[in-house]
Amino acid sequence: MKLLKILFVCTGNTCRSPMAEYILRWKLKLADVKGVRVSSAGLHADDGAKMSKNSFIALKRLGIKGYGFKSKCLSIDMMKNYTAIICMTDSHKRYLNGFKNVYTISKAPVLAHTYIPGIAINQIELIEEEGKYRVVSHQHFLNP
Secondary structure, three states: OOOEEEEEEEOOOOOHHHHHHHHHHHHHHHOOOOOEEEEEEEOOOOOOOOOOHHHHHHHHHOOOOOOOOOOOEOOHHHHHOOOEEEEOOHHHHHHOOOOOOEEEHHHHHHHHHHHOOOOOEEEEEEEEEOOEEEEEEEEEOOOO
Protein backbone atom coordinates (compact mmCIF):
# COMPACT_ATOMS: atom_id res chain seq x y z
CA MET A 1 0.00 0.00 0.00
CA LYS A 2 1.40 3.36 -1.05
CA LEU A 3 1.63 5.96 1.71
CA LEU A 4 -0.80 8.84 1.19
CA LYS A 5 0.74 12.17 2.23
CA ILE A 6 -1.49 15.22 2.80
CA LEU A 7 -0.07 18.68 3.47
CA PHE A 8 -2.24 21.59 4.68
CA VAL A 9 -0.93 25.07 3.80
CA CYS A 10 -1.77 28.54 5.15
CA THR A 11 0.26 31.72 5.63
CA GLY A 12 2.07 31.37 8.96
CA ASN A 13 1.42 27.73 9.92
CA THR A 14 0.27 28.65 13.41
CA CYS A 15 -3.55 28.77 13.07
CA ARG A 16 -5.53 27.23 10.21
CA SER A 17 -3.23 24.62 8.69
CA PRO A 18 -2.14 23.13 12.05
CA MET A 19 -5.80 22.83 13.08
CA ALA A 20 -6.61 21.06 9.81
CA GLU A 21 -3.61 18.78 10.31
CA TYR A 22 -4.56 17.81 13.86
CA ILE A 23 -8.27 17.38 13.08
CA LEU A 24 -7.61 15.11 10.10
CA ARG A 25 -5.09 13.06 12.12
CA TRP A 26 -7.75 12.68 14.83
CA LYS A 27 -10.40 11.62 12.30
CA LEU A 28 -8.04 9.10 10.74
CA LYS A 29 -7.22 7.65 14.14
CA LEU A 30 -10.92 7.37 15.05
CA ALA A 31 -11.60 5.58 11.75
CA ASP A 32 -8.53 3.35 12.26
CA VAL A 33 -7.16 4.38 8.86
CA LYS A 34 -3.50 3.47 8.28
CA GLY A 35 -1.08 4.56 5.59
CA VAL A 36 -1.79 8.30 5.72
CA ARG A 37 0.68 10.97 6.82
CA VAL A 38 -0.72 14.44 7.53
CA SER A 39 1.35 17.56 8.03
CA SER A 40 1.14 21.33 7.60
CA ALA A 41 3.32 24.25 6.55
CA GLY A 42 3.09 27.98 5.92
CA LEU A 43 3.96 30.10 2.91
CA HIS A 44 5.66 32.67 5.15
CA ALA A 45 6.11 30.71 8.39
CA ASP A 46 8.83 31.19 10.96
CA ASP A 47 10.24 27.70 11.51
CA GLY A 48 9.66 26.46 15.04
CA ALA A 49 6.86 28.84 16.12
CA LYS A 50 4.15 27.51 18.45
CA MET A 51 0.53 27.05 17.45
CA SER A 52 -1.58 30.14 18.17
CA LYS A 53 -3.29 30.21 21.54
CA ASN A 54 -6.79 30.39 20.01
CA SER A 55 -6.11 27.42 17.71
CA PHE A 56 -4.76 25.43 20.64
CA ILE A 57 -7.88 26.25 22.67
CA ALA A 58 -10.20 25.39 19.77
CA LEU A 59 -8.54 21.99 19.36
CA LYS A 60 -8.69 21.39 23.11
CA ARG A 61 -12.44 22.05 23.06
CA LEU A 62 -12.74 19.31 20.43
CA GLY A 63 -10.76 16.93 22.63
CA ILE A 64 -7.60 17.16 20.51
CA LYS A 65 -4.21 17.84 22.08
CA GLY A 66 -2.11 20.36 20.17
CA TYR A 67 1.01 19.99 22.31
CA GLY A 68 4.45 20.04 20.74
CA PHE A 69 3.50 21.69 17.45
CA LYS A 70 6.24 23.64 15.67
CA SER A 71 5.58 25.60 12.49
CA LYS A 72 7.38 24.88 9.22
CA CYS A 73 7.98 27.08 6.20
CA LEU A 74 6.85 25.48 2.94
CA SER A 75 9.65 24.51 0.56
CA ILE A 76 9.69 23.18 -2.99
CA ASP A 77 11.34 19.97 -1.75
CA MET A 78 8.52 19.53 0.76
CA MET A 79 5.87 19.99 -1.93
CA LYS A 80 7.39 17.28 -4.12
CA ASN A 81 6.83 14.69 -1.38
CA TYR A 82 3.05 15.08 -0.87
CA THR A 83 0.16 13.37 -2.63
CA ALA A 84 -2.18 16.30 -1.98
CA ILE A 85 -1.43 19.88 -0.91
CA ILE A 86 -4.54 21.50 0.53
CA CYS A 87 -4.49 25.30 0.80
CA MET A 88 -6.67 27.15 3.27
CA THR A 89 -7.66 29.87 0.76
CA ASP A 90 -7.77 30.49 -2.97
CA SER A 91 -4.97 33.06 -2.59
CA HIS A 92 -2.70 30.41 -1.06
CA LYS A 93 -3.47 28.17 -4.02
CA ARG A 94 -2.76 30.97 -6.50
CA TYR A 95 0.60 31.52 -4.77
CA LEU A 96 1.44 27.89 -5.57
CA ASN A 97 0.28 28.17 -9.19
CA GLY A 98 2.00 25.65 -11.41
CA PHE A 99 2.58 22.97 -8.78
CA LYS A 100 0.70 19.69 -9.14
CA ASN A 101 -1.79 18.24 -6.65
CA VAL A 102 -2.63 21.64 -5.10
CA TYR A 103 -6.24 22.17 -3.96
CA THR A 104 -8.21 24.49 -1.70
CA ILE A 105 -9.81 23.36 1.54
CA SER A 106 -13.24 23.61 -0.12
CA LYS A 107 -12.15 20.60 -2.20
CA ALA A 108 -11.10 18.58 0.87
CA PRO A 109 -14.31 16.50 1.08
CA VAL A 110 -13.83 15.51 -2.57
CA LEU A 111 -10.19 14.65 -1.88
CA ALA A 112 -11.13 12.65 1.17
CA HIS A 113 -13.75 10.77 -0.82
CA THR A 114 -11.19 10.07 -3.50
CA TYR A 115 -8.39 9.05 -1.17
CA ILE A 116 -10.01 8.03 2.12
CA PRO A 117 -13.54 6.66 1.65
CA GLY A 118 -15.92 6.76 4.59
CA ILE A 119 -14.36 9.49 6.72
CA ALA A 120 -16.23 12.49 8.05
CA ILE A 121 -14.46 15.77 7.39
CA ASN A 122 -14.97 18.61 9.83
CA GLN A 123 -15.12 22.20 8.71
CA ILE A 124 -14.12 24.21 11.76
CA GLU A 125 -14.88 27.86 12.22
CA LEU A 126 -13.76 30.12 15.04
CA ILE A 127 -16.41 32.78 15.54
CA GLU A 128 -15.64 35.83 17.63
CA GLU A 129 -18.53 37.33 19.59
CA GLU A 130 -17.98 40.18 22.04
CA GLY A 131 -14.30 39.34 22.47
CA LYS A 132 -14.89 35.62 23.05
CA TYR A 133 -14.38 32.77 20.62
CA ARG A 134 -16.62 29.79 20.05
CA VAL A 135 -16.02 26.79 17.85
CA VAL A 136 -18.57 25.82 15.22
CA SER A 137 -18.13 22.46 13.53
CA HIS A 138 -19.83 21.36 10.31
CA GLN A 139 -19.43 17.72 9.33
CA HIS A 140 -19.41 16.34 5.82
CA PHE A 141 -19.97 12.58 5.87
CA LEU A 142 -18.63 10.79 2.88
CA ASN A 143 -19.96 7.64 1.29
CA PRO A 144 -17.48 5.10 -0.10
